Amino acid sequence: MPIIRHLEQLPAGARGGAMAIGNFDGVHLGHRRIVDQLLQRARELDGPAVVFTFDPHPVRLLRPQESPPPLTWTERKAKLLKDLGVDCIVAYPTDRRLLQLSAQQFFDRIVVEAIGARAMVEGPNFYFGHNREGTIDRLVEMTRRAGMTLDIVRPVELEGQLVSSSLIRRLIGNGDVAKAATMLTAPYRIRGMVTHGAGRGATIGFPTANLEAIDTLLPAIGVYAGRVPLRGEAVAAAINIGPNPTFGEHAVKVEVHLIDREESLYGEPLEVEFLSKLREVWAFGSKDELVAQLREDVGRAREIAGKGF
Structure with missing residues (x-):
């Protein structure tokens, strides 16, 4: 299945399954744990496993001076996620209109109406909506009201450190590509x-x-x-x-x-x-x-x- 850039292009087979939202920069071991749970929920629902990501990262528009260089380009990210078993990758074009959506609007328009998700899987530090107003606690309430399941996946720890894109970025920036590779899926x-x-x-x-x-x-x-x-x-x-x-x-x-x-x-x-x-x-x-x-x-x-x- 190709990368979906616009929700109008979303095929019927990509609706009604399990969904994870995030940047997934680098596609590391923490992302793999999220995808593993996503695949399990999708199998239980007999539906697709969908990852919704952003292109570019929202920080590039909101605070460009703080935007770190990415670890992956969109096609590479999609390939790594598909190698993990994801059925559909939505790389949504990030624009000001998207960033102005409130948390409730984002959930209603994208998660419920466009994707038709019946389950969500996220990490504990997930935020969504305008000014990151959508917290995990709010997502718990939204999914409950929508009759959806929500799994919060714990981070991966390796050698006493939490695996994250920022940590991997520091390792690569210091030249320690071998250690970074132990935290990445490739x-x-x-x-x-x-x-x-x-x-x-x-x-x-x-x-x-x-x-x-x-x-x-x-x-x-x-x-x-x-x-x-x-x-x-x-x-x-x-x-x-x-x-x-x-x-x-x-x-x-x-x-x-x-x-x-x-x-x-x-x-x-x-x-x-x-x-x-x-x-x-x-x-x-x-x-x-x-x-x-x-x-x-x-x-x-x-x-x-x-x-x-």
Whole structure:
């Protein structure tokens, strides 16, 4: 089932089931617990499991200066949710009209009338409606009056920390993509367009695809092991995020070296999955020192990507 952008497009088969509302940024273990309960309720009702999310995040419109970079783009989020078993994803275009709806209006127009939900599943920190006036306590009362069931799913705790999108964002921003992956349902991924770079990598035996127009959170400056989904395969990759101080360049760039694979990718979109940080970025005393380190980086990245995750 494709992503639904407008409620007028909602097929009859997406009505009358169980519904969860939220941003689901990153699709982490806490989201998976919500989806698991959502699927159980949908099976009991013999109806669909529907996730209603927002595109963009409401904070982008309400407080753009406070809006953090997202962990997932909409299509990626939908793919991850569908992999968990969700039947229908509504990515509602966030606009001022939606944000002006009171909690009761949102519940009546979207949950009851448009989706026809018979059950809801939410986390304990769920808010909805204008100025976040719709609390969990209000939702309990609304669903009771509507004859619907409501499940409040407890958060997931991992190593003494509550799994959340904000925590995962901090980990990725610090370069700890491996720990972030333990909290996500799939390793962290970015996307961008491949553009022409200086071409220096090819002259020393390590050609790279240079990524621009990245619309999600960029991991910290460093060298990473990862994978690239390409032509139906998962290709091992070594990724450099940062400047090239050895050659006197200080602009931050994203350069992806495909391991044991040669492809012409200029002008194409490319997704890159991060598995582990290998090292920091530093200046080398000579080209030979740089090449020796790159060989080591590629060997480690090949090993890590080959082990899977």
